[in-house]
Amino acid sequence: MNSHIILALDVGGTTVKSALCDLHGQLVSGVNITSVDSRGSRSVILKRFSEILTGLVAQSNKMNLEPVGLAVAFPGPFDYEKGICLIKGVNKYEALYGMDLSGFFRNEVTVTELFPVIFDADSWAFTRGQYLKGAAIGARRIIGITIGTGLGSAFMEEGRIVQNERGIPPYGWIGNLPFGKGILDDRISRRGILARYREISDSLQVDLDVKDLYNLAVKGDTVCMKLFCETGSLLAEALIPFIKIFYPDVIVLGGKISGAYEFIGPALRKELEANLGSINLPKILKAIDPDSSTLSGLALHLAEICFGGGSI
Structure with a gap:
């Protein structure tokens, strides 16, 4: 592998936007938009998430890029520090209530427990993106x-x-x-x-x-x-x-x-x-360009937290 990249996911009520970003927040792939049934069962929702991550990892392998972190924007209520879904009573992602999504997402990408996975409120990620690139x-x-x-x-x-x-x-x-x-x-x-x-x-x-x-x-x-x-x-x-x-x-x-x-x-x-x-x-x-800006903002947020703002 030659270059490090971050996997970025913006999880919404009807779609999940995803992309590969470098450690400076620049997208190195197009924005993928995948439909999701947020009212579905836990297995249905997780299967969709798994498919999205599998596709991103395959795309990074094809481009000879190494994933070094995953940043996920997710609607709330949510324990963003622990990665636990707390959504209840809003008719979306209720099947994931109480689940440790941090562990799930990490296991879908790698076997190492040191692989960083961070979560951000979807509205925070949107605002970060508009501040940084929008x-x-x-x-x-x-x-x-x-x-x-x-x-x-x-x-x-x-x-x-x-x-x-x-x-x-x-x-x-x-x-x-x-x-x-x-x-x-x-x-x-x-x-x-x-x-x-x-x-x-x-x-x-x-x-x-x-x-x-x-x-x-x-x-x-x-x-x-x-x-x-x-x-x-x-x-x-x-x-x-x-x-x-x-x-x-x-x-x-x-x-x-x-x-x-x-x-x-x-x-x-x-x-x-x-x-x-x-x-x-x-x-x-x-x-301006909310999909790519939000994903860029997510990647930059992870880079700042885990890698000091753009380097390993």
């Missing part, structure tokens, strides 16, 4: 937001994830904040947007997904346009208290549903201006 390069304070199967968030200051201090919630997750009869994640997420559409629409179609609603909004469907604008306004309301204590330079939007940025972004900005004024208002940006 829309938020050079920003001092960032709030990263991902909208997909759930609502993810992270607060970063000068490259450091901030959580559980200055009024910022544990893990920097605002999705657990109370909203209506539930939590914010129940409304600003795939399931929340679909449920809200059923509330305000007289459509009899039951098989529409968020992408279909976006396509209808682009075509001028007023109900769908209202739906996404309303999502942006609600997000603004949730963020206002944190903007007042954190003073972000930038808010970066990512996740699959950020594809509707043309509706969500302006509505978010309008609501923030109405409540905070235009002075010192953070920039609202759509994520």
